Amino acid sequence: MLKKPLLYSEEAFIIGAEHLFGGVLMAIEKSYAEINAKIKAGKAVVVTAEELISMVDEKGVEKTTEEVDVVTTGTFAPMCSSGVFLNLGHTTPKMKMHQVWLNNVPAYGGIAAVDAYLGATALPDNDPLNNNYPGEFKYGGGHVIEDLVARKPVRFRATGYGTDCYPRREIETNITLDEINEAILFNPRNAYQSYNCGVNLTSRTVYTYLGMLKPNLGNAHYSTSGQLSPLLKDPNFNTIGVGTRIFLGGGTGYVVWNGTQHFPEFLQIDSDGEQKGPAGGTLSVLGDLKQMKPEWLIGTSYLGYGATLSVGIGIPIPMLNEEVCRNAAVKDKDLYAPVIDYGEAYPNAKPGYMKLVSFAELKSGKIIVNGKEVPTAPLSSYPKAKKIAAQLKDWVAEGEFTLGEPSQLLPSADAGLKGKPLKG
């Protein structure tokens, strides 16, 4: 029989991992399997990230890590890199769909015969765009996705060039989400870890994806749920990875890869080198659109910018150890967003930011930029983020939603991933 060192005797584990033994503090370690067993037995202790903050304040990290099994997070915001793969089913006679439209919004048909990908920012061919500046972008791909999920009939049109095996050349009909074979929401970049706070230093109003920014620092817009936001609560990607099961659009989804432009880093203030929280991480997520709810996938229009989709995402974080707990309990006052001028600096790709502001400052309703008091407003709905975290908490607590153990974690800031500019 293998002789174990005394320090790690079975007794020590029986006494309880948190016990002091031989002068060494045994760290708390929980496995996915243990937590899932508790979830299935309806015994898991689940709290939202907001609740965790108060618990840690009250009881400390160690005790909270011991007591809590899962922490839930949430975010609800416009996420442009979103869309849905559709399989429309075969017609009689068969058809290879070359060009495809849903409610007049073009989808990408450059995949197999009756498959298409509808992007959230796609616009109808006859949209006036920004010709009548600022354009309204009333209806786009995100709105089609919302209509599909709301079970509204959608006008489907396709043309083909005709082949021997797929002779039909056109179709125009109504479809509903339940009538087509599959609809898989696949969003290549969602849930940005932290996001820019946009201001405008120029003397004219600018219309951006961060909303309408008034001239001369008239307002400041940000778009993150701060202390409830999934990737701000797992800054080092200790738990989120390929296969993490999530709340997606009101149904169940998965993290399938890192998002595009996944360049995680820690924000720093140059002078003192102090770390100011994580930023730059993103997720690729996927889920069955047929399970989703219109409340959590909403077609969205930004004046002068375009159409998109607002997506609700919630991620459960397993309390594996104290580090995970400590990270998940970080508060708005310790999480930061860079302030960037969208009038001049951003469009001209000037690097850097004006300053860092905490989410506590942003949520207070005003920040100071260049010595001026600037009113702030969010674009991401905190009430909805809260509702998502609460819904996910109920699912896990009731044993309906178990944790997906990642088969591979996502690269963290240590990987040093950086964006490359496009030359030309």
Place this chain on the structure above:
Amino acid sequence: MSPKRIVLRFDATIADQPIIYRLVSDFGLVVNIIKANVNPQKEGTMVMEITGENNKQGLEYLRGQGVQVHTLTENIIRNEEQCTSCGACTAICPSGALYLTRPSMEVHFDSDQCVVCHLCTKICPVRAMEAHF
């Protein structure tokens, strides 16, 4: 003659001009200010009732000064079902009719404060703000 309800919007350069005084003294109008939101160095809004024979000329004068003048025949309402409480309208609404409460960050709409400027009907990303005649 029944009073006419109007809403004025003006930018910071006009905020310190005695425009209301001129309406009274030069055009003989009776002016009843219902609400006003005027800060130096900021755009201002004002809702008022005016009565008097020269009201057309009075309004022309205001427009000549660069004031945007609209008659209040419309109502702005919020479609509560549609609103996501995102907050995008709260730093845009010039009158404070759309505002956030903290810490819940719920967005509220106080139609009594609304000056019917129509900004929210254009910028609300989910078109929850609607104009009704």
